[in-house]
Amino acid sequence: MLAEPVFHDKHLIGNGETCGHCGGTGRTKGTRGPSTSRRCRPCKGSGRAPLPAEVIVANTRPAGRQAALVIEARNAREAAEVNALRDEVEAKAAADRKPIETICGFPLPVEFGRREDDTAWIGFGVPLRHHLMMDWPGNLRDASAFAQMLNGLPAIRDALKAVRADALDPDTDAALSTATGDLVETALRALGERL
Known part of the structure; x- marks a missing residue:
């Protein structure tokens, strides 16, 4: 036992x-023996x-210092976790305040990826706010090209607006033919712009 x-x-x-x-x-x-203890x-x-009290204090001081170090490390770790959580909440709040950009009714940005079962996906917009995700029927390279094209549409729209503004400005020496101007306006309307 x-x-x-x-x-x-x-x-x-x-x-x-x-x-x-x-x-x-x-x-x-x-x-007289052990029986008479x-x-x-x-x-x-x-x-x-x-x-003696002096010995107790001398021997417990290092243990107290070690306990204080453990408590300090725990408090620092908890403070770091609280700061990380606060930063995450502030970043989400800042993302919520930022307006969502859309092009042709689709929220931007457009992202793509591959799942574990080798199927491709494509996602539109910001997760947890305004988000749409769907299966991509083609391969990953086609999904990449499609996402790049949609993400580039705002820049194309801004460039077309600048060309149209310069062509309509009487102080600018830029000259566009009527056919080119019609193509620019058609492209802008195709992107959902009201002229």
Whole structure:
């Protein structure tokens, strides 16, 4: 049968070290044999020799310093987690305040990717706000080209608007034929612009 372990911290007040007179039993042998044992006088039967306060303070100071370091590290870790959570909430709030750009009714940006089962997907807009995701019927290269084309449409729209503004400005020396101007206006209308 195994004895239960005794957990003892000799540096706690009142514990002390094992008494050297009785060996920690609290009883000493009598003069007539073990049957006449009596209570140990130095430890008063407790089996522990009390330590002076100076020794207790000297021995517990490093343990207290170590505990303070552990608490400080835990507090720093919790503060870092709180800061990361606050930054994430602020970034989401900033994204919520930013208007969603759309082109031809589709929210931008357009992203694409491949799933674990090798099927391609394409997504429109910002996740958790205004988002649309669908399966892509072709391969990943075609999805990449489609996403690049849709993401480039706002730049094309802005370029066409600039060409139209320059062509209509009487102070600009740019000259466009009527057919080219009609093509620009048709392209802008195709992109959903009202002229």
